[in-house]
Amino acid sequence: MKFTKTVQLAFGSILSNKLRSLLTMLGIIIGVGAVIILVSIMDGITGQVTDAFESFGMNNITVSMVSRGSTRYIEPDDMYEIIDKNPDLFTYCTPNVSLRATVKAKNSSDSENASVTGTNEAYDKINQLTTEQGRFLQFIDVEKQLKVCVIGTYYEQEFFGKGKALGNTVKINGVPFTVIGVLEEKADSSENSSDQCIYIPYTVASKLSNNRFISSYTVTLTDANKLEKAKAALEKNLTKILGSSDFYSIIATQEILEELNKIMGTMKAALVCIAGISLLVGGIGIMNIMLVTVTERTKEIGIRKSLGAKKKHILSQFVVEAATISGVGGILGILFGAIVSFVAGKLMNVTILPSLFAIVLAFSVSVAIGIMFGFLPAKNAANLNPIDALRFE
């Protein structure tokens, strides 16, 4: 008996009892759907977090000063020297000064609290920012401590209206700054998006914050593979200047991301295991219905045996039928999971693509469950005594 014939037969049997087949499949549909939804959402969130990190720059290293009651800090010139000495390891370096300040357009009475970042002229290259109108900060702005700023599209639209910001004045803590550049829109120009940002020379920021020490630097690598070497070089020089490795910490974006991926991976595995339980329950549902089917079709089994069907014929017929139920359930579950993942992605504003890995895994597991749980009923069917089966009404 050909395999395709057996599958065809199994489909016939499933279609002859639509409601029951559907209810039987429900366990598998939910199980497969749950696996796909969970894996896809986890992948989506991981992807988003990864993207966020990548937008910080995967080649970035942040050097932070750790204050331990003393006032040991690295001067920007010292930092630049380290970078310049190792051109094979480092490309750019910027001090970071962040301060909370009230900002408002010059002639407006509405002010809002904002996070203002003091940087140098390398910042846009380090963080892959594009200045759409005007220009980014330059060396001269930093050196001369000019009161200029580069703003994101949120402030452009909020304070001045689209395209009207250049040359206008923004007041930061009451100090007027001339807008010299507007960044390209990165998100949707809304509040709290990455478009809500103001950059000023770090020299000016440092003065505004009344703290002449720079507490953090961002350095970029020439090559992500040189992370270990670069860290070693930084450590060596910084320890020499500061006297101890206790006064600073070095964090690479790469390393954070790796840690994060590990945690996400563990969570994903745990969630898939939980979803797997519903697959198991679905499998038991299939076994149950197959036992009923075998009883109902005892007469058919008797007829087939009287016509010469061997055990293997009956066995394969029922196993294939169970596998087909679970397989069809698996496909419906994939559709269900894909649709829900897609909708969830839209609602959560996360790009969620149904995970191919999850689809393949869930489908093969569901078919395997069908075969496993279909085997016992099929074996019962194959072992029926032909005369008892034929007489069964």
Next chain:
Amino acid sequence: MNQKPLVEFQNIYKIYQMGDSQVRALDGVSFSVYEGEFVAIIGQSGSGKSTCMNIIGCLDIPTEGTYLLNGADVSKLTDDEQSEIRNQTLGFIFQQYNLLPRLNILENVKLPLMYKGLKESEQTERAMEALNRVGIADKCHHKPSQLSGGQQQRASIARALAGSPSVILADEPTGALDSKTSAEVIAFLIQLNALGNTIILITHDNSIAAQAKRVIRIHDGKIIYDGIPAGDSIIRSTVLLQKEGTV
């Protein structure tokens, strides 16, 4: 008579244990059927004729005694070997037709050929040939439920014929049919026999049995008559009853 019997019962017993008492469905039955015969096994319900049919059909095995089908001792065969021998040597015609309701007529007739392991094209060819012989080839894509009783029985005859079995076993083939259709079915069996097919017919109906070449009458698990059918069923019954007294 031909050299070797197709069906040979050697002192067959079939005993069922019903609680404390034993029921002897077959109580030492011996007979042989040779190629080309048309035998009717007749008896009332409970006589043991169905048990006899089940054993001939390899659907059941005797408690005692030896059953040789085509020279092979059936009780020594495994389940699968019995399936194999049913497939190769026997063609069943049942009272309730026993067609599978979900398959169409052609697919039903193809079943024994499928289990023979024939190629799809050959299955279809031989099944259509069998359907042509019984005259319902035009109905081959209908479901059994769309056919009349007579047509369904023809389909089951086609299914029995399709595998070219050595013996055709008909279990009350006219039991569910009206007298006109019954006559057609019996006429068809007679015609098949004339073409050389060996036929064993199980019935409780004397007038049906009378149309066979040989009659075996079973009563209480024993053979009480084995010979040519008498011309008139009523007279024959009397003869048989007299004979029963002597057995």
